Amino acid sequence: MEMITDNPAIESAGFYWREHDGVRALICAPLEQDGFTNAFSTRGGGVSPFPRDALNLAGFNEDEAENIYENRRRFLKLFEGVWTLAGCWQIHSADIRVVHDPQEAKPKPGVLGDDQYCDALVSNTPRILLAVKTADCVPILIGDPVTHSFAAVHAGWRGTSASIVRRAIEQMQREYGAPAANMRAAIGPAANVCCYEVGSDVIDLYKERFPQSDYLFAATRDGHAHIDLQKANRDQLINAGVSPDRIHTAPLCTMDRTDLFFSYRHEKALHGRVGRLMSVIGRKHQPTLNQG
Numbered sequence: 001m002e003m004i005t006d007n008p009a010i011e012s013a014g015f016y017w018r019e020h021d022g023v024r025a026l027i028c029a030p031l032e033q034d035g036f037t038n039a040f041s042t043r044g045g046g047v048s049p050f051p052r053d054a055l056n057l058a059g060f061n062e063d064e065a066e067n068i069y070e071n072r073r074r075f076l077k078l079f080e081g082v083w084t085l086a087g088c089w090q091i092h093s094a095d096i097r098v099v100h101d102p103q104e105a106k107p108k109p110g111v112l113g114d115d116q117y118c119d120a121l122v123s124n125t126p127r128i129l130l131a132v133k134t135a136d137c138v139p140i141l142i143g144d145p146v147t148h149s150f151a152a153v154h155a156g157w158r159g160t161s162a163s164i165v166r167r168a169i170e171q172m173q174r175e176y177g178a179p180a181a182n183m184r185a186a187i188g189p190a191a192n193v194c195c196y197e198v199g200s201d202v203i204d205l206y207k208e209r210f211p212q213s214d215y216l217f218a219a220t221r222d223g224h225a226h227i228d229l230q231k232a233n234r235d236q237l238i239n240a241g242v243s244p245d246r247i248h249t250a251p252l253c254t255m256d257r258t259d260l261f262f263s264y265r266h267e268k269a270l271h272g273r274v275g276r277l278m279s280v281i282g283r284k285h286q287p288t289l290n291q292g
């Protein structure tokens with residue numbers, strides 16, 4: 001495994017690059033030190049024609065299944081040992097799926113990809129990688145080192161407006177008794193406030209649901225503004241009880257860094273179809289009893 005640590009801003013945010021056979025991913029170091037295998041994928045090193053050598057990890061209606069499975073095989077080589085991916089068919093909801101065992105993680109026979117509709121997953125089972133797919137939306141990975149429970153969250157402007165990250169934390173509390181104060185969270189690369197423009201429908205929805213949300217918007221043209229969804233989710237984590245110094249935000253914009261990431265807004269116009277990034281979190285071992 002080759003470690004790439006070429007970017008001081010990424011390092012000081014708590015992240016580093018891992019690369020294996022041309023596949024590169026962003027790892028949150030403190031989350032890893034807490035015992036959680038984690039990664040945010042990038043676009044290179046795969047076999048999909050988006051336009052070439054793309055590591056497209058989802059979207060069975062836009063790519064050949066054999067490409068996606070080969071790309072997933074390459075992506076999983078970044079991690080030691082055998083892992084089962086547990087994903088969902090994302091619908092920009094605030095619905096959460098609890099994955100209780102490895103059998104539940106696997107899709108039903110004959111089903112391509114994921115057949116359960118939701119936008120966040122929660123588990124405490126070893127050797128499962130909870131996976132969310134994004135291209136501009138915000139991926140958030142959460143781990144609690146005390147109860148060993150963890151979550152993966154997909155938060156676009158819709159999911160963020162429905163407070164999906166707070167709901168995922170509440171689910172971890174209900175299922176595993178995980179207190180938010182112990183949790184650590186990594187907010188991954190996403191379309192940032194520098195680029196991500198929304199219209200008055202989104203601005204009005206946020207004003208209605210979050211009366212104090214003016215600070216999330218930077219006005220652009222009439223009736224439009226750039227929205228800071230990374231900050232919105234960071235603040236939802238803090239409001240749910242996660243300590244600010246245990247939240248790590250990747251300083252990378254998917255719309256700026258199209259060399260590294262798939263961007264829905266960029267890709268759709270350019271190629272007509274969009275590759276999907278994958279963000280994963282899991283843990284290797286059963287917790288040992290009587291520890292500490």
Ligand SMILES: [Zn+2]
Nearest residue numbers: 194195253256
């Ligand atoms: Zn940007």
